[in-house]
Amino acid sequence: VLAELYGKEPGNVVRIAKDANVQFEMREGNLFHRGFEIGFPDISAELVGRSQGSVGLDGSLDLLLEIPSILINQESETSKPVWFKITGSVDFPQIVEISGRQAQQVMEGTSNDLP
Numbered sequence: 001v002l003a004e005l006y007g008k009e010p011g012n013v014v015r016i017a018k019d020a021n022v023q024f025e026m027r028e029g030n031l032f033h034r035g036f037e038i039g040f041p042d043i044s045a046e047l048v049g050r051s052q053g054s055v056g057l058d059g060s061l062d063l064l065l066e067i068p069s070i071l072i073n074q075e076s077e078t079s080k081p082v083w084f085k086i087t088g089s090v091d092f093p094q095i096v097e098i099s100g101r102q103a104q105q106v107m108e109g110t111s112n113d114l115p
Contacts, residue, residue, distance in 0.1 A: 015038065016038055017038065017048060020036065029057045030054040030057070031055050035052065037049070047067070048068070049067045059089045061086050061090065063087075064083065065086060066081045082097060083099070084096065
């Protein structure tokens with residue numbers, strides 16, 4: 001999806017941010033995380049997204065991905081981020097853009113997922 005927004009082919013490189021403070025917890029067959037920062041250098045050197053949510057041992061996905069809107073819309077630096085809800089499975093992910101308000105509701109609903 002991000003490569004399409006930039007008019008580029010999907011890249012083969014994804015980088016994990018060096019100093020990211022990522023929290024993990026394994027519970028009920030799901031690996032929960034918060035604070036995961038990933039970069040997409042093949043698309044844009046400045047493109048760094050943040051995710052939180054879970055990946056199930058069965059391959060199920062329940063993730064929230066935040067991408068800076070300035071990198072997508074070429075708007076001012078004060079633009080709000082663009083949010084994507086990722087569900088489905090590792091083999092068949094479903095990616096939907098959601099509003100900041102919806103993202104906030106998702107984050108509030110999962111705020112107790114990690115200690």
